[in-house]
Amino acid sequence: MVVGASGNIGTALLEQLDREAAVTEIAAVARRLPSPTSSKPQARVTWHQADVTADELDPIFGDADVVVHLAWLFQPTHRPSDTWANNAVGTARLLDAVERCQVKALVVSSSVAAYSPRQNEEPVDETWPTHGASTAAYAREKAYVERLLDAFEARVTRCTVTRLRPAFVFHRRAAIQQRRLFMGPFVPGNLLRPGLIPLLPTPAGLLLQTVQSDDVGKAFAAAILANTPGAFNVCADGVLTPQQLAELFKARQATVPARLARAALKAAWTAHAVPANPELLDALLAVPMMSNARAKAEWGWAPTVSAADALSEFFEGLRRGEGHPTPPLDPENSGPLRAQEFGTGIGNSA
Numbered sequence: 001m002v003v004g005a006s007g008n009i010g011t012a013l014l015e016q017l018d019r020e021a022a023v024t025e026i027a028a029v030a031r032r033l034p035s036p037t038s039s040k041p042q043a044r045v046t047w048h049q050a051d052v053t054a055d056e057l058d059p060i061f062g063d064a065d066v067v068v069h070l071a072w073l074f075q076p077t078h079r080p081s082d083t084w085a086n087n088a089v090g091t092a093r094l095l096d097a098v099e100r101c102q103v104k105a106l107v108v109s110s111s112v113a114a115y116s117p118r119q120n121e122e123p124v125d126e127t128w129p130t131h132g133a134s135t136a137a138y139a140r141e142k143a144y145v146e147r148l149l150d151a152f153e154a155r156v157t158r159c160t161v162t163r164l165r166p167a168f169v170f171h172r173r174a175a176i177q178q179r180r181l182f183m184g185p186f187v188p189g190n191l192l193r194p195g196l197i198p199l200l201p202t203p204a205g206l207l208l209q210t211v212q213s214d215d216v217g218k219a220f221a222a223a224i225l226a227n228t229p230g231a232f233n234v235c236a237d238g239v240l241t242p243q244q245l246a247e248l249f250k251a252r253q254a255t256v257p258a259r260l261a262r263a264a265l266k267a268a269w270t271a272h273a274v275p276a277n278p279e280l281l282d283a284l285l286a287v288p289m290m291s292n293a294r295a296k297a298e299w300g301w302a303p304t305v306s307a308a309d310a311l312s313e314f315f316e317g318l319r320r321g322e323g324h325p326t327p328p329l330d331p332e333n334s335g336p337l338r339a340q341e342f343g344t345g346i347g348n349s350a
Contacts, residue, residue: 001061001103003052003094004070006030006326008174009109009166012217013068018042022225029060029071032327052090057097066105066224067098074181077269077277080137087141088148095152098159105160107223108149110231112167112209114142118288121207121239125291126165126231133286136279153229162223164216167235167290170310171213173324175317176331182276200251202242203261205285209235212305212313222299232299233290236307248312258285 002017004010005028017023026045033047048060052071061067071094073086091108098106113136116129132143146163153161170178211234219234246253258281266278295301305313316322323331 001027001064002068003029007328008213009216010070012213013220016217016221034326052094053085061097061101064103067103069108075275083137088144091145099156105227107162110163110165111142112287113139113283114146115288117286123291124288134279134282136283139283160227160229163231165233166216167209167211169211169213169216170314172313172317172322174329175314176323177329197249197251199254200246200249201254201256203258204255206242208240210307210310211235212310215303219301222301226299232295233292235290235292236303238307239289240307
């Protein structure tokens with residue numbers, strides 16, 4: 001049972017599970033269902049429409065062996081009560097349903113943003129504290145979900161709980177949706193063509209770990225099949241530096257003070273010109289670098305796409321306007337926002 005199956009990670013997971021011989025049936029749950037004529041048929045996948053904030057989940061969860069929780073709202077950042085209702089309260093409702101239905105295993109998408117701020121550049125393992133990387137609603141809600149899972153594990157000992165903490169997840173088919181969620185309508189894809197930007201300004205302290213969606217889907221599938229409790233970091237090998245980011249654009253790199261970058265983002269967010277708020281930049285600059293050693297050792301998982309290639313694929317997807325035939329990823333739904341829609345874009349995967 002994959003809740004939040006129509007988003008970036010969800011679609012990758014469905015494709016991976018559909019190839020696993022050990023998986024006999026896949027139930028995909030989403031607020032908005034894909035059109036039967038628009039998506040590629042998957043023999044073992046059946047779709048169910050449900051909203052974790054309001055709908056009764058017990059009838060759907062009744063026969064589930066494993067529930068995977070991916071349902072998440074990134075926006076609207078101007079109305080944090082909306083994201084809290086889905087991400088915090090919705091997760092609590094899902095956990096209650098999992099308990100009532102006596103589901104044997106639960107796999108939840110957490111995030112690198114759930115971790116407390118880094119103290120240095122050394123990679124951290126899954127024991128690093130999870131109090132949130134900043135005051136951003138996204139980081140705060142991910143940290144809160146970690147506490148919900150702590151309480152659930154203590155209370156429902158018969159259910160195996162696995163938490164995956166991915167780095168920043170990219171895929172060409174999710175590029176248009178991610179532009180909608182974080183950049184807004186005034187960043188044309190063609191602007192991100194290598195060689196077009198002569199100078200790339202980056203805030204001081206920026207380090208970036210990424211992972212490609214298909215690799216994340218494989219990690220979630222491994223978690224389902226292995227039934228291993230605990231937390232697992234999921235990221236590509238290596239860390240992208242500002243200089244490496246500039247090289248992707250064939251541009252020169254220039255470091256700007258973090259406070260100036262934050263002030264500029266705050267002004268744009270306050271004016272509703274971009275949907276990402278300055279607290280998200282705080283989180284980006286504070287998240288620790290992660291070690292993926294546990295997933296490699298215990299699952300035999302390994303990333304197949306490098307950190308640089310995952311990001312390059314995202315930019316290529318933006319330039320080509322690529323998408324996927326599910327509502328969150330469909331370019332018709334996830335393309336540039338009209339002016340009156342600023343601050344209302346939503347997404348339903350981690």
